[in-house]
Amino acid sequence: GQTCSAPGDSCVERTFIALKPDAIQRGLVGDIINRFERKGFHLLGLKFVQPSRQLVEKHYEEHLGRPFYEGLVNYMTSGPVLASVWEGKNIISSSRSLLGATDPSKAAPGTIRGDLATQVGRNLVHASDSPANAEREIGLWFQPEEVQSWSRALKKWINEEN
Numbered sequence: 001g002q003t004c005s006a007p008g009d010s011c012v013e014r015t016f017i018a019l020k021p022d023a024i025q026r027g028l029v030g031d032i033i034n035r036f037e038r039k040g041f042h043l044l045g046l047k048f049v050q051p052s053r054q055l056v057e058k059h060y061e062e063h064l065g066r067p068f069y070e071g072l073v074n075y076m077t078s079g080p081v082l083a084s085v086w087e088g089k090n091i092i093s094s095s096r097s098l099l100g101a102t103d104p105s106k107a108a109p110g111t112i113r114g115d116l117a118t119q120v121g122r123n124l125v126h127a128s129d130s131p132a133n134a135e136r137e138i139g140l141w142f143q144p145e146e147v148q149s150w151s152r153a154l155k156k157w158i159n160e161e162n
C-alpha cells in the first residue's frame, strides 16, 4: 500500500482483486485473470472461497445503508469468489481502468465490464480503490502466509524504465 500520487511515477503497489460469483458462474475466470497477467501484473495470492456474510459485510462496510447494500451482500455470498492479490506499478488506479466503470452499461469497450457485462448489480469483478483499502481488503481475505513473495524472470522486461 504505497500511494502513487503522480501518474508515470515508478511506485509499486499491491491490490486486492476479486472475481465475483457471476464471473465464476459464467466461466469468465480465465478471460479475466488473463487480462491482469497480460498487462504484466505480478500475482501474489489466489484462492477460491465461499465468503461468509460477515466477511462480505466487512468488505463492503462503507456501503452499509445504501439502497443496493442488501442485494450486494446477497450477490457476493451467492457462490464462490476468486480472491487474489496482485502487485504492479500504479496497480490501484490501473486495475480500476482495466475493470471499467462500476456500471457496465457505461464502461468503455476494451474494459472487463465494458466487454463482458451489462448490469451494475452483476459487474463481475472488484478492485480496491485506494492503498488503505487494498491493505484492509488483503487482510480481510488472506492470511499472511497465503500471500507469496517471488521474483519473476520477466521482471526487468516489464518494469524497467530504460
Ligand code: IDP
Pocket: 068, 072, 101, 102, 120, 121, 122, 123, 125, 126, 127, 129
Ligand atoms: P466499485 O466496485 O466500482 O468500486 P462501488 O461504488 O464501490 O463500485 O460499489 C461496490 C459494488 O456495489 C459495485 O461493484 C456493484 O457490485 C454494487 N453497486 C454499486 N452501485 C450499485 C447500484 O446502484 N445498484 C446495484 N449494485 C450496485
